Amino acid sequence: MTGHMPIATPFTAESTAAEVIEGIDLTGQRAIVTGGASGIGIETARALAGAGADVTLAVRNLAAGERTAGDIIAATGNKQVLVAPLDLADRASVAAFTAEWDGPLHILVNNAGVMACPEARTAEGWELQFATNHLGHFALATGLHSALAAAGGARIASVSSSAHLRSPVVFDDIHFREREYEPWAAYGQSKTANVLFAVEASRRWAGDGITVNALMPGGIRTGLQRYVTGAELDRLRAEVGATEVNWKTPEQGAATSVLVVTSPLLAGVGGRYFEDCNEAEPHQPGGRRGVAAYALDPDAAALLWQVSVDLLAS
Numbered sequence: 035m036t037g038h039m040p041i042a043t044p045f046t047a048e049s050t051a052a053e054v055i056e057g058i059d060l061t062g063q064r065a066i067v068t069g070g071a072s073g074i075g076i077e078t079a080r081a082l083a084g085a086g087a088d089v090t091l092a093v094r095n096l097a098a099g100e101r102t103a104g105d106i107i108a109a110t111g112n113k114q115v116l117v118a119p120l121d122l123a124d125r126a127s128v129a130a131f132t133a134e135w136d137g138p139l140h141i142l143v144n145n146a147g148v149m150a151c152p153e154a155r156t157a158e159g160w161e162l163q164f165a166t167n168h169l170g171h172f173a174l175a176t177g178l179h180s181a182l183a184a185a186g187g188a189r190i191a192s193v194s195s196s197a198h199l200r201s202p203v204v205f206d207d208i209h210f211r212e213r214e215y216e217p218w219a220a221y222g223q224s225k226t227a228n229v230l231f232a233v234e235a236s237r238r239w240a241g242d243g244i245t246v247n248a249l250m251p252g253g254i255r256t257g258l259q260r261y262v263t264g265a266e267l268d269r270l271r272a273e274v275g276a277t278e279v280n281w282k283t284p285e286q287g288a289a290t291s292v293l294v295v296t297s298p299l300l301a302g303v304g305g306r307y308f309e310d311c312n313e314a315e316p317h318q319p320g321g322r323r324g325v326a327a328y329a330l331d332p333d334a335a336a337l338l339w340q341v342s343v344d345l346l347a348s
């Protein structure tokens with residue numbers, strides 16, 4: 035493992051995004067929140083806008099984006115809440131988004147995601163969860179690299195999940211061509227990729243002042259569970275011996291993302307995994323918390339970076 039002192043903060047699982055960002059002034063900073071028109075993305079964007087940042091909601095549902103932007107403007111009084119189209123599963127859409135972006139970017143929240151969907155593939159034949167959750171965000175962040183470097187001290191949040199404990203990145207068959215498709219294995223793999231991205235991006239981009247951390251937001255009732263039936267949830271709970279799920283509110287769910295991209299306690303810190311507003315401990319067998327060693331493995335992180343570059347160039 036990493037051998038460093040984990041970052042501890044005064045915040046907890048109950049803390050909200052508003053509490054975490056209180057007293058922090060983001061005036062003059064520009065932020066992007068992917069998937070900012072639903073779930074915890076809305077509350078992440080609201081907190082950043084409330085602290086004075088210019089926020090772009092990068093969404094595929096523009097009508098929902100405009101509604102959300104209107105709500106946030108009305109609630110915060112910050113008129114600089116914009117909407118831009120982004121479909122992470124479509125390379126051309128990501129390329130168009132990054133080509134449109136002009137000027138520095140201080141905060142990137144890679145928040146959008148799809149969970150445990152039926153087997154589906156992009157036009158390239160890539161498995162949809164890996165393509166959306168990892169590859170799309172990889173293309174987005176690398177496409178915005180010079181804007182992030184230009185900000186001086188930019189931060190990226192890579193929204194992962196405790197579901198990363200379900201699977202490492204299976205480099206021999208990332209796209210489930212040889213093995214049978216399993217929705218949770220595919221989700222888990224994509225969420226491990228989100229942590230590995232934070233590890234390698236921090237290594238590569240620290241010299242540009244860019245830090246990248248991964249996080250587990252908590253369990254929050256959102257659109258994410260659209261493919262999960264009640265029976266499936268019961269089965270998953272039983273599997274881990276849980277009798278109940280302590281759902282967070284969306285405002286609590288957004289807190290760790292907001293912490294990672296704004297807290298002075300994380301200045302210069304990158305390549306780590308946070309949950310409940312604190313750096314996570316190493317995962318212990320049988321538990322549901324903590325970070326898997328394979329998700330912080332620098333060799334796997336470097337390999338994933340190269341695999342991602344090669345896939346996007348193919």
Ligand SMILES: NC(=O)c1ccc[n+]([C@@H]2O[C@H](COP(=O)([O-])OP(=O)(O)OC[C@H]3O[C@@H](n4cnc5c(N)ncnc54)[C@H](OP(=O)(O)O)[C@@H]3O)[C@@H](O)[C@H]2O)c1
Pocket residue numbers: 068069070071072073074075092093094095120121122123124144145146147148149166193194195196250251252253254255256257258259
């Ligand atoms: N909620 C939880 O319990 C939980 C737990 C652990 C981790 N997370 C992570 O938290 C993040 C946010 O999830 P959430 O709970 O807020 O779920 P959500 O309400 O479903 O939000 C996910 C967002 O991602 C967007 N999205 C999906 N595919 C996309 C694509 N191809 N291109 C662009 N945007 C796309 C969705 O857009 P549409 O509305 O157009 O589909 C939606 O706005 C995800 O990364 C998720 O894995 C959530």
